[in-house]
Amino acid sequence: MNKPSTIEEVLTNRTRPKSPTAIQASATFAWRALLRIRYVPEQLFDVTIFPIIFLLMFTYLFGGAISGSTGEYLNFVLPGILVMTVSMITMYTGLDLNKDIEKGVFDRFRSLPIWQPSVLVGALLVDTLRYLIASTIMVTLGYILGFRPEAGFSGVITGVAILLLFSFSLSWIWTMLGIIVRSEKALMGISMMFLFPLTFLSSVFVDPSTMPNWLQKFVDINPITFVVDAVRTLIHGSEANGDVMIVIYISIALIVIFGPLTMYFFKNK
Secondary structure, eight states: OOOOOSHHHHHHHSOOOOOOOHHHHHHHHHHHHHHHHHHOGGGGHHHHHHHHHHHHHHHHHHHHHHHSOHHHHHHHHHHHHHHHHHHHHTHHHHHHHHHHHHHTHHHHHHHSSSOTTHHHHHHHHHHHHHHHHHHHHHHHHHHHHTOOOTTHHHHHHHHHHHHHHHHHHHHHHHHHHHHHSSOHHHHHHHHHHHHHHHHHSSSSSSOGGGSOHHHHHHHHHOHHHHHHHHHHHHHTTOOOHHHHHHHHHHHHHHHHHHHHHHHHHHHHO
């Protein structure tokens, strides 16, 4: 058999590798994000240290003043701080993306013959894992401090699942802004400008019925309030069908709206 004698013949006879599927491409980019955590473990500070600080600080600073007992307040406030903490760390999705764009690596990703959304979906899946880690740390610490969910462990799992769905959908907003905004500092400023009012002006720390009427009107339509109420009622075994369905509708709406917008800016910026 005659062997090809030129480079052109070798390249012609070589079998072209198959293009990866959407699942394979997403898994590859998810693995890339996991490797970044492996080599830079400080990235996990926001999901390990912050939840502990928030829970200890708010429980023992305000528990006695608000409920008269830190134990009673812990059962009320832990689901709220869980939602607040996970919602606030969703902004790091956009911050990491913005760093990659500044380095120029995303220009290379956009030129690859792959399912383009996999670049973002893989990163978002790993971020969902980060939210799960933060939730696990929060609930574990709560049990150590005396937190006792009335619905048991199954209620906690259901409540965390609803929170992860909402957090995944919320991450698409910061992903879109991570593509649009020019700098990491600008993106952090924008995200904090929205997240702080939404998380603090909600039912995270106190019952909205104790607030002035004009403030109650904002709190009652705040999406974070719906998430907190859904998680709290699931964890403590109350009737939560209405709140849960509202959170699911909000999450689907965020994905439907900001998912396509994110891909538009990803392809056209």
